[in-house]
Amino acid sequence: MENQYKIESCKLEKEYIKVIWKDKKISKFHFLWLRDNCSTAIHPDSKMRKFNLLTVSKNIKPLDIQHNNYKLIVYWNENKHISYYESKWLRNNCYTELNNKKFQSIYLLWNKNLKKNFDKITLSHDDIINKKEELIRWLNLLNKYGLVIIKNAPTRKKSAFKILNLISHHRETFFGTPFEVINLPKPNNQAYTADALTNHTDLPYYEYVPGYQFLHCLINDATGGDSTAVDGFAVANHLRQNEKEVFNLLTTTQVKFKDNDFTQKAIRILYSPIITLTKDNDFNDIRINMGAMATIDVHPNKMKKFYEAYRLYISLLHDKKFMIEFRLESGDIFCFNNRRILHGRTAFDPNSGSRHLQGYYIEKDDIISRLNYFNNVEV
16 A cells, blocks of 8 residues: 555656556646646645636646655746645546546445335434534435434424534525425425325425435324335436436436426426436436426427336336335434435325424535545545
8 A cells, every 4th residue: 555655756758747656557647737736726724726827828847857755846847836746645636547447336225125224324313413423424324325314303393403503504495494394274385285295306496406305303193194215316227227218318308397386476497307417427316206397398209208218217216116114203303315315205184183394405515515524535
């Protein structure tokens, strides 16, 4: 491992410096990249780049280079500038290796069998509040599985703010924070009824969909009203492996989502594929909510195949081999990635008892950045 960070030799090429490491690996570092990443380019406190790339020419190059085992020194032909690079930093930021490295997704995809291992994603409210390692465990589970159940939280209204503030500030929406998931006489959303809810993601008509959702159960003693969840990435991965044409349709077809909100006097409309991918072809997000689908207006030549693909995906998202069902108890907080995990519920009888949840959103960015901080990620 030590040889990984030891420089054996350096050679000045026409457009880059070639570094040969003690472990015989080779890195190429281009001139503008090196100048842009000089240690003097970064503010020591803010860690933000203060260097203006326009202050050097596009043809900047070294006059000379020197090195020892753990340092590269570059003497530039402009402004008499000298740059110093630690070998460990160079190796960790070697874009030759980074671009040749096989991508490994951080997501742990799951199916119905997660129910047998529910303890793995079940945490104690007080442990998270009082133990840093449990807070980090919570964030890691949210990142990998997209789903955590917190037990024994207080059941006072708005009491979930305390634990959620350990992550970051909340994401505000037109629902308000917290929003009340309770049976209402004139609802502006299907969630505010006693009806069953098919598995769905929230707010798919937003350009930037809220990343994580937290449903805090204050009381749940009505007949019915069990919760359901399904890993949208796992089902999409099943399609990628077994139904390639279906998968391609769902990742490339722009469909229209809508929300007619009489309480805000607003009509929200957005076009997006149901499944989107990252630059590494990993899963980015899922947008699917039958209640929020506008009239589909894809090209006539594509309509039949799209509906077949759409229907198949919905069917699998409600298939018992992928879905789990569980009952929230008073003091539970159902935490999940709203851009990955679909949630729903069975119908309940509002005359048999009460069912009252309070909902909160936090951005995915805030979960990841907090985790990066705890893990001392170098950037």
